[in-house]
Structures are given as structure tokens and as C-alpha cells.
Amino acid sequence: MAPVRTGLDERLEQLQSQLVDDLDEVRRIYALSIASLVKLDVGNVDEVIKARDQARKISWERTGDILLVLSLNQPMMGDLRMISTILRGADTVERANRHARDISMISQYLVDEVGIGRIPETLSDLIQKMADSLDRVIHVIAESVNDGTETDIEDLTGRWDDISQIWESCQEVISSTPGKDIGSKAGRLNLFKAISRIERTGYNFIRFASYWHHALKNEWISIGKQ
Template sequence: MDARPGFHQSLVLLQKELLDMGDSAQNLVRSAVESLAKLDEKAADQVIKNDDLIDDYLTRIDELSLCLIALQQPMASDLRIISTALKIATDLERIADHAVDIAKITIRLAGEELVKPLEIIPQMAEIAIEMLQQSLDSYTERDVHRASALAERDDRVDKLYSIVMQELISLMSEDYNRNRQLTHLLLVAHNLERVADHATNIGEGVIYMVTGKRKDLNI
């Protein structure tokens, strides 16, 4: 018999809020990159507006977590679950901020033609989104191995980021008139690299939550 049914129901609610927030963050990143590929100002503006949903999730998760800590006196293992949820929510909020930054770049470039079709940037985005899903799956399944495997995918994103930087910097030297747009595209790639880093951070949080030990996956 569960001695604290209210406590465990609250933990279930906390996990649901966190996963819903994760889904919303994924959608924002995907929509932001799609808006860039089409230079769709309206779609980019919607990404910016939808960031408010992420902030609402963060507020609810903060409040629920603090109530659990203040009223339920959680044991050490439960406290790790709650503190990890707070950390994951912060990473998700920052991921959403990166999506908004990409959307703002789309708005700045609206009305222009892209120097060249986007190729590597969408690849970076897809891997970063997959990493985010993997990190959330590792959270729900308490799967340390799946969380640890994020490091390899993060390396792939870092390599693609290096390729994009080399390519765009090379184009800058060929035609100075395109430097403004190329600089913005560099910033997009940087934002996606940071999304992948935050997904990896979530994996680190999962490892700590399950094992009580900290492991750096961003090496």
C-alpha cells in the first residue's frame, strides 16, 4: 500500500508536465528551422509567440517542485528526481530560447534570397531534435545507457558545426556583400549546437538522478 499516494501522484504530474514541455520545445526548434529554410516570417513570428507556452510550463514545474520539497519532505532518491526535473525544465527553456533566436534571424532575413540552399543546418537540427527526444526517453525510462549515448550524437553535431563554420567563412571571403546573411546563418548553426548541448545536459541529469553520480558527457 502506498503510504504517500498524493506525493507519488504529484511526481507523475511533474513528469507529465516535463514531457509536455519537452514536446513543445522540440516543435519550436523544428518550426524555427523550417521557417528559416522558407524564410517564412509568419511562421517565425508564431515560434516567438509560442515561447510563452514554454515559460508557462517552467512556472508550473517550478511551483510543483517547490511544493513537493516543502510539503512532502522527500527522501534522497525522490529529491534527486525533483531536482533533476527542475534542471531539465531549465534546459528545455533555454532550448526554446535558441529556437526563438533562430526565428528572429528568419525575420531579419525575410525578403532576401538565401545565399545557397540550407543543407547542413537542417541536418544539425534533425540530430539535435533526435537528441532531445532521446534525452527525454532516457528520463522516462531511467535509462543510463541511453543517456550516455547522447555524447556520440553531440560529437556529430559538433563536427557538422565545424563544417558549417568553415563553409560560411569561406563564402564570406568570396563576396563581402553576403557577409550579413552569412553571419546570421553562423548564429543559427551556433544555436543548434547549443540545443544539442542542452539535450546532453539532460542526459547528464538523468544519470545523476538514477545513480547519484555526476558524469560529464560534453567532453
């Protein structure tokens, strides 16, 4: 007896469309969190925190949608790869929203508790460059999910290498900057935490890109240095 796939393609397309919407939204929220850090402008912190709570609820809804697809159909192996990848994507987006929240809360802490008015320009420029590369990674992935096509592996590899190298440069700047310019030990530790959140978000999306390739081609690849 043939597997029941009635309407499965349409449901998978709907799940992909939802993931694209979630990717676009996390790009917007992450940009707000980065702005709060590089400028120490905490005006949008509450919006980022609320977005993280909303993202958690949406992640639960997406998981329910995926389970519904499984219960209504008998997906074949290729379908299962795509379904598990979309589930991975929902988790990756939720983690990115969590990291964005952490970055914004660090910005709030630096302003309210540490009392610094700005971070060194060299560091803020590096953080912005790292964030720009991350945004490009998410954009490339969103386009691929929207079109149902492979990602630009060369572009993603270059962006991930940039993120990794800039992350190391940020650590050097934070370590060598005088305490009075960076909020002493508390400021230094929190800035280390913030840049590590950005790096981890990039890593998670690069891993998702590998899963996406596997869903389409049934082969595993390694993108950049992981």
C-alpha cells in the same frame, strides 16, 4: 520519525509526465524554427515567438509545482536528486524555446533586412542534419524521462559528436561563402549566431542527460566532448 512521503511518488510521476509533454512541444517548435532558417520561409515565425512566451510562463508554473512538492513532503536524497533534475529539465526546455525564437527571428531578419531569398544549399543541408541530430537527442531524453529509465548514452554521444562536427563545418561554409550569396557581413554574422544557438541547445540537453543519469544512479558521467 520517518520522512513524510505520502503521495510523493505520484507527484514525481506527474512532474515527469509534464516534462515529457514540454519536451515533445519544444521538438515541434524547434522544427518550425529550423524550417524557417533552411528555407527562409518565415510563415511560422509568429507561432515560434508566441511559443517562447508560453514556454516562459510554463516554466514558472513548473517551478511552482516543484516547490509545492517540496513543501508538502520531506523528500529523501534520491527524491531530491530527481526533483532538482526535473527543475533543470524545465530550465533546459525554456532555453531551447528561447533559442528557437532567436533562430526564427534571424530568419525574419535575413529576409526583411538583409534581403536574401535563400541560403546556400550546402549550408542549409548541414543545418538540417545538425537539427536532425538535435531532435534525436531530445527524443531519446523524452523517452527516458517518460519511462523513468537511463538514456542511451552511446546514441547521445554519437549525436552530440555529430552536432559538434557539423557546427564546425557550418562555420567553415559561412566563412568561405562569397558575401553576395550570404548577405554580406550582416548575413554572415546572423548565420553564425543561428548555428551557435543550435549547438548550444544540443549542449544544454546533453548536460541535462548527465543530470538525469545522476538522478537515477547517483553518479556523474560525461557524455561526448563537452
